[in-house]
Structures are given as C-alpha cells and as structure tokens.
Amino acid sequence: MSDCEVTEPRLRCVLPFEAAPAEVRLLRRAAVTQLSRWGMTTVADEAELVVTELATNVVKHVGEGVPASLILERRGERLRLEVHDKSRAVPRPGTADCDAECGRGLHLLAALAVDWGTVLTAVGKAVWCEIPLRAGSACRRVERAAEALESYQGSCGGAALMGSRGEAVLRDIGLEESAVELIADLLHWTAARGHDPDDILDRAQMHYEADRDAA
Template identity: 65%
Template sequence: MPGIDIKDRQRRCVLPFEALPAEVRLLRRAAATQLGQWGVPTACDAAQLVVTELATNVIKHVGEGSPATLILEWKRERLRVEMHDKSSALPSVRTADCDAECGRGLHMLAAMTVDWGTVVTALGKAVWCEIELGSDAVCLRMERAIDALESYRERGTPVLPGRCETVMEESAVELIADLLHWTSARGLDPDDVLDRAQMHYEAEADAA
C-alpha cells in the first residue's frame, strides 16, 4: 500500500491501495494511526470495522487486485469514510431473509454509522458513511489543538517514519511550556492558569 497522503489543514487522508486481502490489515492500521494523529481515537473501532467491510466488498464484488482508494475526512463531530473503486455498479441492501452473506455488509454499515450512501463518480463509484465522534465543542477544541501542534511540528526537524505520534507529543509539551512562559511574562500565575484549564477540560469531558 502506498504511503499516506494527508492534507492536514483539510483533515483529509487519501489512501490508494490494491484490493488484496493482505492490504485490509494495513488499511485498518493506517486508519487507526491517522485517527490517533488527529486526536479522535474514540472512533477507531468503528472506523476499522467500516474500513474492513468496505475493502472486503471491493475484493468480493469488484475483483481481487483491482485499484481502489480509501478516503478519511474529519468533519468536526463526524468522521466521513469513503471507498472509491472502478466499478459503476451500485450496491443495494437485500432483504434479511436471503442467504447469510448477501447484503450483510450494507446492513452493518447502516447499523454502525449515522448516515451512509453511494454515488457514481467519473471513474466508477464511491460508498461513503459517517461516524459520530462526539460533541461539536470538544471536536472544535481538538481541531484548534492540532492546528497549533502542526505549526510546532513544521518548525522542528523532519519526522522520521513511525515517529509522528512521538513528535506530536513533544510538540504538545513545547506548546504548553511556551504558554506558561507567556502567562508568566504577563504577570499571571502559571499554576492558576493550569488549574483553570484543567477545570474547563474536566467540565467538557463530563458533558461529552
């Protein structure tokens, strides 16, 4: 599977791959890694199940080895998952009394997501669904935090493979340290600012 192409400011991750059974595990891992970097790991289990089902459907119904693309897009309180392939044949939900395998995947998508659908594209089709992430206020804070951390990461050394999460943690420490220096320079008490921030965090976490 090719490397991850991430447009950070748009919170969009594009993963082209070949529809092979061995690729499904790599897609699941890549999706989990990306959600961790975005700071929304609570959707990881649901996203991995959706990715598995969509990728498996491409293997079964479009053809093993066919080119496809997985797109993850974070839209505040929702995660959008899209699977693009080269076939223009749209899937349909079957009745529950047909054989066990037929239509099972779409019923699962409908049960796990808040919305889903299919659309014909210029190259074939896309099956998409949206997973609920949490309150809009919490997701807005996460989005602002990632924007700040990305800015810190861009000013640092190049990120080596497998170290992105560690670098983000180091950037978070540097950001907090800089904010403490700023509060002290303004004549504020850093401990008091940290206590107030903790109170805001706990209140919003309890409400989520």
C-alpha cells in the same frame, strides 16, 4: 499501499490500496494510525470495522488486485470514510444480487453510521459512511446487535437491508421496528422461563448507561 497524503488545514487523508485480503489488513492498520495522529482514538474501533467492511466488499465484488482508495475526512463532528473503486455497478435493493452482496456488512454500516450511501463518480463509484466523533467505542456491542438483527430479519422473512441514500429513512425505520420486535421476543422468552422482564430491562439499561459513561 502507498503512504497517505494529508491536506492541511482540513483533516483529510487519502490511502490508495489494492483489493486483496493482505492489503485490507494493512489499510485497517494505516487508518487507525492516522486517526491516532488526529487525536480521534475514541472512534478508532468503529472506523476499523467500517474500513474492513468497505474494503472487503471491493475484494469480493469488484475483484482482487483492482486499484481502490480510502479517504478519511473530518466533517464537523463526524468522521467520513469513503472507499472509491473503478466499478460503476451499484447493487439494486430488493434483488437477489443485493441480498447476496449486503448481509452483515451493510447491517454494520447502518448500525454504526449517522448516514451512509453509494454515489457514482467520474471513474467508478464511492461507498461512504459517516460516524459521530463522540461515539465512544462500544463497537463490539454494535457488531453483535447487527449480527442478531440480520439473523432475526432473515428468520422473520424481513426485507433486505437497502443501502441507497434515497431509501435511508425506510431502512432505518425497518431496523428500528426489527429491534423493537427482537426486544419484545426476548422479553417473552425471559417471562416463559420465570424471570421478571422488567428486571431484565433494568439490568440492560444499567449496562448501556455504564458503557455510555465510560466512552
């Protein structure tokens, strides 16, 4: 993986890499280092997760050893991450191939991102994701929530998560409804064991506010 090129005055960094597990680890480390140089340490954990998922997707579905690149760019109050590769194959939402390709990675993107999607380029495609710069670092909680929602949707026979920008609204509505249903099921489970659902909600709210204030 070559050194990044930073274009000034705009904060933009290009990190070429080869699609391989060892390169993904180096790429993740390089991205965190660059964000530290820019003073964006509060989003380093979220960015590290996004970089891992996007780069690993290239390894799995485009092929090991293929050239690709990661672009980090500040856009206002958002950090944009793009992974470019030379494949023009874009998963079709609702198909078996998409179901196999999406899974945890796209759930994480949907949970972490303000917006994300896939676009075709002159030489292939780019998968991009934007995360808020003031997000804090509650990424492990977000990761656990994404895993829980993925498992919950699968057990309920929910539709596959869709990643195209045109279906972003439907995707977000689907995730929101699944989150509400999951919370409701957890409250039923709590009540069935003799606990007070309101007390559980109050305690969860306290944990959330404590994490938010610490971010």
